[in-house]
Amino acid sequence: MYSDQSNQMICNHIEQYIGVIDNVFKEVISDVLSIDILIVNPTPERNYYTLITSGMSEFAMQVPDGAEEYQYTELMICLPPTWKLSDEAFKDERNYWPVRALKTTARFPHEYNTWLYMGHTLVNGNPVQPYSEDTGFKGMFVWVPEVEDQSGFFNLEMNSEKVVHFYTLIPLFGEELDYKVKHGEEELLNKLNKIGVTDVLNPSRKNSCKKRFGLF
Template sequence: MHSAQSHQMICTHIEQYIGVIDNVFKEVISDALSVDILIVNPTPERNYYTLITSGMSEFAMQVPDGAEEYQYTELMICLPPTWKLSDEAFKDERNYWPVRALKTTARFPHKYNTWLYMGHTLVNGNPVQPYSVDTGFQGMFVWVPDVEDKAGFFNLEMNSEKVVHFYTLIPLYGEELDYKVKHGEEELLNKLNKIGVTDVLNPTRKNSCKKIFGLF
């Protein structure tokens, strides 16, 4: 299937389950994998920006045996309605980092011959560092998007042999990344749910795994 066909099917899918695509950040310079970012503006029903990749699923990921159904993926991240999304604003990394993280994460499985699946985490850099000077987030948690029709949105059948799955990225603090490695995604989800973490990035949210005075 040609890229143009795939892109149109992804756009149609997004507009069916999320909303009208208001803007596209086209990839100007790319290698074999070209990843555009589709933007759905805030609405009264979904009062935040939704950014979704288009292009990551052009190539299959290297999945383990038995997971062939999950070879193709696109990613999304949700930003507050006050977030600055423009070429001028993106000159400041404090505005651009979620977009950079989205694009970097989309390339990761293809670059390193691996895969992404719900519950996976990725860290920013080696050594690990915050995405921006004004945030403590140091990695991403891959999870199922919180949309009205989760099952419908999660699966996009391109043809009889190719189904694209959509995941959302939730930024995590370093302590949360460590906690997930030690205790697993379900325990981390419990921690995140307790403090009300949603799909929408909250740059000032609490750290769900921060130790207080070393007591716990």
């Protein structure tokens, strides 16, 4: 189980840089790694839900040589203020999929002895498939969160030997995932920025890499 002290430090960090934690989705059944989801409700300043993991950073990820500074991570995803967040709503995968994706992505590096870092992408399933029947999103893009004090929030020093880094997840379409593999993260970011993609999940946003035929 994740230590109470570590969890409290993460909670304090979130409340300092994001806002008051209004709810927690506790891990009911878990193996060695227990991941809770901390929820900050929409406010006038940040008019969307912010969901942040607590527990992913209990163990170090298997980072390559030279990247030891980035062994510990927590993840977040931002949802529109109209998103349904309740046990009842979560019985419908159309409501639950971002939470499932957040937890699955948080477990991934520990289950497969790898790491997550900004610019990485992670697809949903093998073969790759949409997260739910009503979305075309098939993977996640790991990036630096949009917060007022970006560098302050990104780094949480737990002790002299452990710094936890916070990344946000941006859902991507299949074509965007393919484009990133072929052209790199900077080119993909240019595409996403052109259509106004932000940290906040937009279920009806355009596909920035959709092939268009004809005149338009």
